[in-house]
Amino acid sequence: MLQRQIAGSQRRAGVRRGPVGQGARRLAPPCRVAAPTQTASSVATFEGFVDYIHGLQKNILNTAEDLENGERKFVIDRWERDANNPNAGYGITCVLEDGKVLEKAAANISVVRGTLSAQRAAAMSSRGRSSIDPKGGQPYAAAAMSLVFHSAHPLIPTLRADVRLFQVGDEAWYGGGCDLTPNYLDDSDAQSFHRYWKDVCDKYKPGLYTELKDWCDRYFYIPARKEHRGIGGLFFDDMATAEAGCDVEAFVREVGDGILPCWLPIVARHRDQPFTEQQRQWQLLRRGRYIEFNLLYDRGIKFGLDGGRIESIMVSAPPLIAWKYNVVPQAGSPEEDMMKVLQKPREWV
Numbered sequence: 001m002l003q004r005q006i007a008g009s010q011r012r013a014g015v016r017r018g019p020v021g022q023g024a025r026r027l028a029p030p031c032r033v034a035a036p037t038q039t040a041s042s043v044a045t046f047e048g049f050v051d052y053i054h055g056l057q058k059n060i061l062n063t064a065e066d067l068e069n070g071e072r073k074f075v076i077d078r079w080e081r082d083a084n085n086p087n088a089g090y091g092i093t094c095v096l097e098d099g100k101v102l103e104k105a106a107a108n109i110s111v112v113r114g115t116l117s118a119q120r121a122a123a124m125s126s127r128g129r130s131s132i133d134p135k136g137g138q139p140y141a142a143a144a145m146s147l148v149f150h151s152a153h154p155l156i157p158t159l160r161a162d163v164r165l166f167q168v169g170d171e172a173w174y175g176g177g178c179d180l181t182p183n184y185l186d187d188s189d190a191q192s193f194h195r196y197w198k199d200v201c202d203k204y205k206p207g208l209y210t211e212l213k214d215w216c217d218r219y220f221y222i223p224a225r226k227e228h229r230g231i232g233g234l235f236f237d238d239m240a241t242a243e244a245g246c247d248v249e250a251f252v253r254e255v256g257d258g259i260l261p262c263w264l265p266i267v268a269r270h271r272d273q274p275f276t277e278q279q280r281q282w283q284l285l286r287r288g289r290y291i292e293f294n295l296l297y298d299r300g301i302k303f304g305l306d307g308g309r310i311e312s313i314m315v316s317a318p319p320l321i322a323w324k325y326n327v328v329p330q331a332g333s334p335e336e337d338m339m340k341v342l343q344k345p346r347e348w349v
Helices: 040-067 118-126 187-202 208-219 248-258 264-270 277-296 299-304 310-316 334-343
Strands: 075-080 089-097 102-115 139-151 158-168 171-181 232-239
Touching: 040 089, 040 102, 040 139, 040 158, 040 171, 040 248, 089 310, 102 310, 139 310, 158 248, 171 187, 171 208, 171 248, 187 208, 187 232, 187 248, 187 264, 208 232
Parallel strands: none
Antiparallel strands: 075 089, 089 102, 102 139, 139 158, 158 171, 171 232
16 A cells, blocks of 8 residues: 555666566666766765655555556566666656556656756756856756556546656756646545645745645646646746755655655545546546647657657557547536636635
8 A cells, every 4th residue: 555665765676577567577777877077965866866766656556556456567668768878867667557447557767867958958047047057068867757647437537746856966956746637626626635735835835835836727727728737736846955945855755755645535535436428528528638738838748759758758648538629518517617627726725
């Protein structure tokens, strides 16, 4: 269950390829070499975070398989960023499909090293990062764990979350978040989800929840539709402890640890409820909006499509999607209630 201890300080000796527990073979651990400009302290920060996301991913996989009573297993695909350069980085893409609860679930790790392009360096420099040469050329390291869970049940919302670290020299910036995309509005689900994250934020800094919720509402917005993708949650990017006024690394780890606890009570409330074909079709239509946002507006996917690994980038896509022309929910219907909230975000706590 979720309470399994996350062995964040213990690096996995290898990664299994293929479904968990089905004769999978072990691979040698990746070679980890620090960028030449990093100090021992910055290397420890980066490698410690890498160890953490490995443990987090393992815990998430175990918990998700528990939801399926062990009847569905994750396929685990280890890939190398550059086979000719063992220090360039790697990823671990994990996918479970066709479950009774999880129609498609993905929980992925990426650990990469490289050199800042002029475009990316200029963007960071423009945000006030004086240590970044806008011409590019500095070595960097990045590590992330990202998750998207698409439910088979129309009343169980889609869950998306990630935690990530980007490091150049001795400077480290964190990002991440967790947000909910329901097909039908359930006030108690929305309130419990947002209350969970407000309680986490309140331990670190007054007003942090409001700041990150507003950031999330702004980010997950579809301008062409004039609607938000879901009911939000937390979103943050490019945060450093010195500027944030709190221990950002500790906060990010707590966000990672909370990804499933904030969602599992919602699953428990709805998984055994009956649903209609009409509700299923509405779910597929709403998934169309989900993929529209991903392909048109999501910065991470757009960045990844420029030379990234396409299977790992598109693994967040829902398994089945529907589009119909000019769908207008019936007045007073549950579908219209959902749309009203998507058009004007609500304060939940």
